[in-house]
Amino acid sequence: MPRLAIGPELPEELRALDPPVRRDAVVALRRFLLRVAGAPHPERVRGARDARVATLRLAGGHRGVVVRQRDVYWLRTVLPDPQAWAHARRHRYGVNPVIGVVEEWDAESLERVEPALRRSAGASRLFDPICDGDLLALGIDVRALRLIRLVTTEADVAALEPFLPPTQHAPLAVLAGGGSLHDAWRELETCRATDEDPGPIDTGDLHAALLRSPDRAAFVADKVELDRVLGMPGWCTFLSPTQHRLARAARYDHPVLVVGGAGTGKTLVALHRAAHLAARGSGPVLLVTFSQSLAEDLSARLDTLIPDEATRKRVEVDNCERLALRIVAHEEGRRPTLVGPGARTLAELTDEALRLLSRATGDLLDDVDPRRKPYRHIVVDEAQDISPAQWRLLRAAAPHAHDDLFVVGDPHQRVTETRVALGALGIPVAQHTLRVSYRLPAEVLSFAVRLRGGGPVDGLVRGASELHGLRAARHGERPVVRGYDSAEAELAGLAATVRAWLEEGVPAAGIAVGARTPRLARDARQALGETEVRVSTFANLKGLEFERVALVGVSEGVVPQPPPGDPGARARALQRERGMLYVACTRARSLLYLSHSGRGSPFLSF
Numbered sequence: 235m236p237r238l239a240i241g242p243e244l245p246e247e248l249r250a251l252d253p254p255v256r257r258d259a260v261v262a263l264r265r266f267l268l269r270v271a272g273a274p275h276p277e278r279v280r281g282a283r284d285a286r287v288a289t290l291r292l293a294g295g296h297r298g299v300v301v302r303q304r305d306v307y308w309l310r311t312v313l314p315d316p317q318a319w320a321h322a323r324r325h326r327y328g329v330n331p332v333i334g335v336v337e338e339w340d341a342e343s344l345e346r347v348e349p350a351l352r353r354s355a356g357a358s359r360l361f362d363p364i365c366d367g368d369l370l371a372l373g374i375d376v377r378a379l380r381l382i383r384l385v386t387t388e389a390d391v392a393a394l395e396p397f398l399p400p401t402q403h404a405p406l407a408v409l410a411g412g413g414s415l416h417d418a419w420r421e422l423e424t425c426r427a428t429d430e431d432p433g434p435i436d437t438g439d440l441h442a443a444l445l446r447s448p449d450r451a452a453f454v455a456d457k458v459e460l461d462r463v464l465g466m467p468g469w470c471t472f473l474s475p476t477q478h479r480l481a482r483a484a485r486y487d488h489p490v491l492v493v494g495g496a497g498t499g500k501t502l503v504a505l506h507r508a509a510h511l512a513a514r515g516s517g518p519v520l521l522v523t524f525s526q527s528l529a530e531d532l533s534a535r536l537d538t539l540i541p542d543e544a545t546r547k548r549v550e551v552d553n554c555e556r557l558a559l560r561i562v563a564h565e566e567g568r569r570p571t572l573v574g575p576g577a578r579t580l581a582e583l584t585d586e587a588l589r590l591l592s593r594a595t596g597d598l599l600d601d602v603d604p605r606r607k608p609y610r611h612i613v614v615d616e617a618q619d620i621s622p623a624q625w626r627l628l629r630a631a632a633p634h635a636h637d638d639l640f641v642v643g644d645p646h647q648r649v650t651e652t653r654v655a656l657g658a659l660g661i662p663v664a665q666h667t668l669r670v671s672y673r674l675p676a677e678v679l680s681f682a683v684r685l686r687g688g689g690p691v692d693g694l695v696r697g698a699s700e701l702h703g704l705r706a707a708r709h710g711e712r713p714v715v716r717g718y719d720s721a722e723a724e725l726a727g728l729a730a731t732v733r734a735w736l737e738e739g740v741p742a743a744g745i746a747v748g749a750r751t752p753r754l755a756r757d758a759r760q761a762l763g764e765t766e767v768r769v770s771t772f773a774n775l776k777g778l779e780f781e782r783v784a785l786v787g788v789s790e791g792v793v794p795q796p797p798p799g800d801p802g803a804r805a806r807a808l809q810r811e812r813g814m815l816y817v818a819c820t821r822a823r824s825l826l827y828l829s830h831s832g833r834g835s836p837f838l839s840f
């Protein structure tokens with residue numbers, strides 16, 4: 235049987251086809267995998283730049299492009315015939331000689347760019363001070379050296395980005411920006427998907443390279459696996475190398491904290507870690523987040539990610555408040571009252587739950603009897619808004635052992651008063667950072683980061699955390715900021731904007747409208763009439779994402795809300811206000827619209 239690896243774009247490409255074409259393509263792939271009668275066979279590509287590239291006729295007018303070596307087939311893409319042939323001729327494939335992952339080169343474009351680079355090349359070239367040996371040690375392909383030697387400016391390197399594999403472009407971009415060889419090498423290291431030493435790299439071994447590239451290829455051994463990979467959303471199968479390394483690490487001896495800006499995949503990593511622990515861990519897993527609605531969302535996504543029922547059952551998903559309630563209810567035999575006579579506050583219940591757990595084990599920080607702990611592994615999302623008391627409860631709910639706590643969060647997205655330094659709570663963590671936002675187009679990301687401004691915020695480990703080094707995976711449209719003379723005109727503008735989006739075909743579920751206060755959110759709801767778009771406060775948009783987001787009332791006197799007089803409290807309140815607006819802005823996958831009446835919020839002046 236052929237060994238078939240699926241490329242990351244394939245599930246979406248197939249879903250976008252007309253149903254009959256899609257069905258034919260999937261049947262053809264099943265036949266190909268099983269080598270049964272009627273299976274498509276690889277067809278050579280005349281004029282291919284890489285002799286290993288072939289196409290498979292999958293359905294009427296559609297072909298798959300495969301890279302083939304002996305019985306290994308890497309299915310890169312499914313396209314209408316003419317585009318498939320063009321794609322097949324255009325690219326060549328290789329293996330990074332340092333980290334051993336697969337590389338895809340847009341060879342045709344690079345051939346076109348080379349004469350232009352040669353013509354514009356200055357006398358002194360950007361990489362002149364670096365010898366060939368050093369470039370090769372960074373994994374730069376020997377065939378690319380001639381081209382790279384022509385590069386004169388940092389802008390040349392940026393212009394080459396779409397045509398180079400990321401493993402070639404990333405170290406060059408670091409060097410072009412003035413980084414050292416060591417910095418460039420560290421950047422290359424982030425493209426590794428595992429911590430295992432790959433040993434000597436055989437650049438002729440496509441199979442080994444594909445196995446080292448889980449972001450680029452997923453092997454499917456049989457029809458069941460093929461159907462599963464094709465049927466699931468891409469996020470279930472393909473993680474970036476850094477995300478993969480963090481989520482699938484065999485073992486962490488100490489608690490782990492993953493931080494990262496908006497849309498960098500922290501929640502995705504938390505979900506995959508929970509799934510990994512459910513499959514390979516050594517006991518019940520708790521996945522905990524900020525609110526009940528986020529917990530419901532995570533739970534639904536875990537159902538998709540973990541098809542096996544028994545494995546799925548090993549993960550409980552909850553928020554911290556309900557966790558405390560459940561622990562107390564379990565002990566007392568009935569649900570504690572939250573209102574009326576005898577009611578306890580959520581804070582009191584959290585303390586009570588901690589006391590109960592500590593009693594069970596003898597001591598809060600000492601695992602006298604780890605079997606009495608309700609969970610073996612705890613994964614925490616939205617860590618920045620979990621209170622110290624809740625952290626103590628979480629710490630007490632799992633034994634001190636390997637893979638006990640895996641925490642993700644972003645201190646810049648804090649929307650509550652909470653400020654915790656995990657170390658001070660007896661949770662020393664090893665910190666990792668995600669730096670690429672997959673949700674936000676570069677234009678929305680840079681707008682949101684500038685608007686976030688306000689200097690460093692309190693980090694989750696200790697000290698301050700700065701928002702820098704974050705980049706976007708793609709480009710898109712610039713945010714729109716509109717000023718109106720009155721609140722009525724602003725709401726009419728909102729209604730017209732949302733109507734236009736719906737008329738363009740954006741589904742209502744892909745649109746969110748946000749406002750700073752519940753009252754403004756109610757006004758916006760009213761202005762929108764019957765439309766089923768989500769309308770909420772900035773803070774309640776936390777953790778969610780939409781195609782388009784409209785934020786209203788981003789006006790002076792509203793954002794920020796008037797801060798308290800005490801200077802310390804004032805500074806913290808302003809940081810929180812910035813955090814809320816940043817959270818709201820960063821929910822937009824493609825388009826962000828902000829409006830104000832009268833003068834705009836001072837946060838908009840950057």
Ligand SMILES: Nc1ncnc2c1ncn2[C@@H]1O[C@H](COP(=O)(O)OP(=O)(O)OP(=O)(O)O)[C@@H](O)[C@H]1O
Pocket residue numbers: 469472473474477494495496497498499500501502503644647671672673776777778779820
């Ligand atoms: N490697 C990736 N490739 C493609 N898409 C990705 C990747 N990682 C994350 N995404 C997508 O980016 C979006 C943001 O991911 P996620 O919600 O996990 O980020 P986050 O860091 O938790 O965001 P936030 O903190 O802003 O709520 C999701 O749509 C997710 O599927």
